[in-house]
Amino acid sequence: MxxxxxxxxxxxxxxxxxxxxxxxxxxxxxxxxxxxxxxxxxxxxxxxxxxxxxLAGSLDTERLVDTCANCYVWTEGSSIGSRLYVKEGTKVQTCAGCKRFRYCSKSCQREAWNRGHKHECKNLRAVADRDIPKAVMAAMEILIRRKNGLIPDHAWEMLLRLDSHIEDFKANGKYGGIELMALGTSQFSFTQDTFSKDFVAEMYGRVLTNSLTIVTPSYDPLGIMIxxxxxxxxxxxxxxxxxxxxxxxxxxxxxxxxxxxxxxxxxxxxxxxxxxxxxxxxxxxxxxxxxxxxxxxxxxLQEDKWAIQPRDLEQKWKEVADMMIGNEDFATDPANFVGDSPDWRRVAALQGKAFAMYEDEQRVADPHQAIKEIEDGMRLCYQSKLWHIYRQPYAAFRDDLIVNMLAVQKYSIAFSQCAKRYRYILPKLYPEVAHPTRVVQTWQTAMLALFVASTEGALGMAQPGVDFPLIALMLLNEAHMLSAKSHGEN
Ligand SMILES: [Zn+2]
Ligand SMILES: [Zn+2]
Ligand SMILES: [Zn+2]
Known part of the structure; x- marks a missing residue:
């Protein structure tokens, strides 16, 4: 009820x-x-x-240098079509006090200062060269502002109503790490006189289990917010x-x-x-x-369907899977469970491998290296014949391939991958036409087509039978109409 x-x-x-x-x-x-x-x-x-x-937000360490800590404008967004919302020439300047945060304007700096930064700036200076985890920074911000009367009672009470999951952390053996982080939170924020050790641990647990991702309008992750x-x-x-x-x-x-x-x-x-x-x-x-x-x-449902029956896996892939079962625990990880028979366990092993490769390539900073790893992962999905083009992580690999191809300026490859995604993947994964991910990725395809249309002569990308200007126009029109629904008129 x-x-x-x-x-x-x-x-x-x-x-x-x-x-x-x-x-x-x-x-x-x-x-x-x-x-x-x-x-x-x-x-x-x-x-x-x-x-x-x-209420509080904390940027990823890599984003502190190129993102405004107040309005979250990301000045260096890399992919074509993801920067429409960034005004030309936007730059961020470092706070002279703490040397940790950067702001895009005086007014952003003033806003952040009055919201609470004035109570932490001096203390942060002493730890300017230390990499403080974003969840610790977020918990510090909350404690410092509450201590100084900058979080009203009703918001504070609602915050305390959120589950800290301390008992769960104690049960899964991670409480030691939480305590350690809480200690750092207390010390760096100079709030030991106001909040007990246990209270800070609970607040840190709340941040870990209740925060959401700060994103750009095109869903590039920038940090966490609570x-x-x-x-x-x-x-x-x-x-x-x-x-x-x-x-x-x-x-x-x-x-x-x-x-x-x-x-x-x-x-x-x-x-x-x-x-x-x-x-x-x-x-x-x-x-x-x-x-x-x-x-x-x-x-x-669709996201669990395989393209072939496990018994039809080619002999070569059965052997690859059996070797994995001997060496790694993908097949027994509940996250990969697909069925109990030996055939299904092979599929689980291959699926586990694909997701592990996906997680690995996501941590690679160099785009050339990332592309190599992404292509290895996509090859596993494609050559084993198990994956539909839209089954994960095959589709997610392709998203990352596009981002990294843009980073190394291979625009024509990026465009053909975008086109494939637009045609075969988006309608499957996001049946609602105004789904925000679908709209953002349609925008990306449109911007890329526009770019290719304007440079195809210079780049030698002209292809017979492909009318890039027309494609660009159609996609832009569609993206424009749908984004009014997904993101609003502006
Ligand atoms: Zn700003
Ligand atoms: Zn500062
Ligand atoms: Zn569910």
Whole structure:
């Protein structure tokens, strides 16, 4: 049962409300957590709410040098089509005090200063050369601002209502690490006089398990943010809302129609992944067994379908898989589970290998090296004949291939990969035409076609029968129409 008691002060002007969620249940089926519910009906593509900025945010270490720590404008966004929103000539300047944060303007610096930076800048100077983890920085920001009266009571109470998962960390053996990080958080923030050791550990646990990713309008990750309103939106692998960021503003938009009193869900994970992988990721990072509408259907949907039956795997690939089963534990990792027979275990091993290769290439900074590893991964998916073109991580490899081909200026390869994705993958993975990922990737294809159209003569990329200017125009038109739905008119 849901109730509308005003447990959260100041929430009456919002088109949603907080109540007990039926999706958050303990092992006895008792409701144990809150969720966010629609206060009225919403059509698909509705802008439900604009949050001016999340309560706290913390940039990735690599982004501190090229991103404004106040408005999150990323000055060096690399891929074509992802920088439309960055004004030409935008630069960031280092805070002379702490030498850690950079700002794009005096007004951004002033805003951040008044929001709380004035209470930490001097202390941060002493640790200017230290790489402090982003979750520690976020927890520090919260504690320093609360200590100095800069977080109002209602936001603070909502924040404390979020689960810290300390008991889960104690159970999985990671509490030692949490304690250590909490110690650093206390010391660097000079808040030991205000908050106890256990309280800081809980706050750090809250940041780890309730933060969301700060992204550009085209979904490039920049850091983490924590906000008590956003953190109350529960997960579903079949979400009905999504978040779009424009600078520090976070918009909640509907992906599909919502009825009044329906619970809002976002997806915490890549929901195009197979069932067992989603379950495993949600369990290990957020400590719950997902029972969403999609997971209730188990491993029966498109993202779990293989292109061939496991018994039809070619002999060569059976041998490759058997060798992996001997050397690595992919086949026994629950995240790769596909079935119990020896044939299925081979498929699990190959799938585990593909995901491991995907995770490895994501950590590679040099684009040439990344391309090599991505191509190895794609070859495994392609040559084993197991993967459909849209099955993960085959599709995710292709996304990374495009980004890295752009980084090394191989535009014609990037374009042909984009075209393949546009034609064969996007409609499968994102059937809603105004799905934000689909729209962003259509934009990317359009911008690339436009670029190729304007330079094809110079680059020798002219191809008979391919009318790049026309393709560019059609894609731009489509992207423009759809982005009004996914990202708003502006
Ligand atoms: Zn700025
Ligand atoms: Zn500073
Ligand atoms: Zn699920």
């Amino acid at each position: 849901t109730s509308t008691q005003p447990k959260y002060p100041g929430s009456s002007d919002r088109p949603f409300y907080f109540a007990r969620s039926e999706i958050c249940v303990d092992s006895d089926g008792e409701c144990i957590g809150d969720g966010v519910f629609a206060g009225e009906d919403f059509e698909a593509g509705t802008h439900i709410y604009a949050l001016k900025r999340p 906000d008590p309103i956003l953190a109350h939106i529960n997960h579903s692998c079949e979400p009905n809302v999504y978040l779009v960021m424009d600078g520090a503003e976070v918009d909640i938009r509907s992906l599909r129609p919502l009825k009044k009193d329906e619970e809002l869900f976002v997806s915490y994970v890549d929901n195009t992944n197979p069932y067992a992988r989603r379950q495993s990721e949600l369990k290990s990072r957020w400590f719950f067994n997902c029972k969403c509408s999609k997971c209730q259907k188990g491993a029966t």
